[in-house]
Amino acid sequence: MGYSVIDYQIVQDHIAVVTLSRPESLNALNRQMFIELGLVFSEIERDNRIKAVILTGSGSKAFSAGADVSELQRLSAMEARNFALAAYRTQDQICSLPVPTIAALNGYALGGGCELAMCCDLRLASENARLGQPEINLGIIPGGGGTQRLARLVGVSRAKELIFTGKIIPARVAYEWGLVNRVVPLEELMETAIKLAGEIATKSRPVLALAKSAIDRGSDMDLTHALHYEIECFAGCFATEDHHEGIKAFLEKRVPRYTDR
Numbered sequence: 001m002g003y004s005v006i007d008y009q010i011v012q013d014h015i016a017v018v019t020l021s022r023p024e025s026l027n028a029l030n031r032q033m034f035i036e037l038g039l040v041f042s043e044i045e046r047d048n049r050i051k052a053v054i055l056t057g058s059g060s061k062a063f064s065a066g067a068d069v070s071e072l073q074r075l076s077a078m079e080a081r082n083f084a085l086a087a088y089r090t091q092d093q094i095c096s097l098p099v100p101t102i103a104a105l106n107g108y109a110l111g112g113g114c115e116l117a118m119c120c121d122l123r124l125a126s127e128n129a130r131l132g133q134p135e136i137n138l139g140i141i142p143g144g145g146g147t148q149r150l151a152r153l154v155g156v157s158r159a160k161e162l163i164f165t166g167k168i169i170p171a172r173v174a175y176e177w178g179l180v181n182r183v184v185p186l187e188e189l190m191e192t193a194i195k196l197a198g199e200i201a202t203k204s205r206p207v208l209a210l211a212k213s214a215i216d217r218g219s220d221m222d223l224t225h226a227l228h229y230e231i232e233c234f235a236g237c238f239a240t241e242d243h244h245e246g247i248k249a250f251l252e253k254r255v256p257r258y259t260d261r
């Protein structure tokens with residue numbers, strides 16, 4: 001399928017790389033970007049070969065500088081609601097993808113860009129990356145999950161500090177706050193992301209999906225329900241062919257050969 005504001009590639013057979021591609025506006029997220037992200041993530045969901053996804057931005061300056069401000073300028077309250085709903089639907093597709101996702105933050109990840117990064121399971125940042133929710137400076141608040149996902153990742157206090165001030169933090173601070181998993185030099189970012197995705201891709205696809213579901217769905221439940229849900233996911237592993245292979249390979253002191261069934 002042809003895309004105009006994103007690029008899509010499969011590398012090393014199992015790794016999908018989706019690149020936000022509007023470099024002239026620092027990969028600002030417009031309606032077309034959300035439509036194409038929805039389409040590409042549907043394509044990825046249908047492709048059983050894919051075991052990890054990397055989401056990054058084109059150029060060396062930005063992952064994404066957020067929602068396209070020139071589009072926001074024209075919105076009525078009802079249109080703003082529809083814009084946020086469209087973003088929500090695409091983000092929900094990304095969050096519920098049954099394979100791990102990695103955001104490779106190659107520069108600014110602001111506003112909707114930071115929100116999109118927080119929909120991924122893991123975040124790697126280049127040393128020049130800068131993150132924040134500066135919507136307050138435009139007289140608005142985050143509408144793509146920023147008030148919720150940021151608070152869950154860094155705590156309510158730090159989320160309020162970022163959202164109330166619009167302050168932008170460097171990658172190192174984002175790492176200290178737990179907002180990104182790792183910080184690497186820009187020229188090593190994609191290599192690191194592909195290496196991490198490759199490591200994940202050596203595991204069983206259905207078992208990765210169960211692990212992701214146990215963590216994500218469990219984190220929306222109280223502890224007792226979450227622990228029971230974990231038990232169901234754990235039991236689900238025993239319905240896969242791969243768990244037989246994993247245990248057999250360990251006992252035979254060899255590397256497992258998973259078939260993703």
Ligand SMILES: C=CC(=O)SCCNC(=O)CCNC(=O)[C@H](O)C(C)(C)COP(=O)(O)OP(=O)(O)OC[C@H]1O[C@@H](n2cnc3c(N)ncnc32)[C@H](O)[C@@H]1OP(=O)(O)O
Pocket residue numbers: 024025026028065066067068069070108110111112113134135138140141142143
């Ligand atoms: C509701 C949710 C949201 O996400 S609201 C948007 C939240 N994001 C922001 O408020 C960030 C806006 N951008 C900036 O503050 C700056 O661009 C910067 C700090 C990220 C980078 O500054 P710098 O001076 O290095 O670059 P420019 O400002 O000159 O940007 C280059 C070029 O990109 C256009 N652009 C940047 N961000 C956006 C955006 N969010 N939407 C639309 N366009 C954007 C900027 O206008 C420049 O275009 P040009 O035609 O060259 O003027």
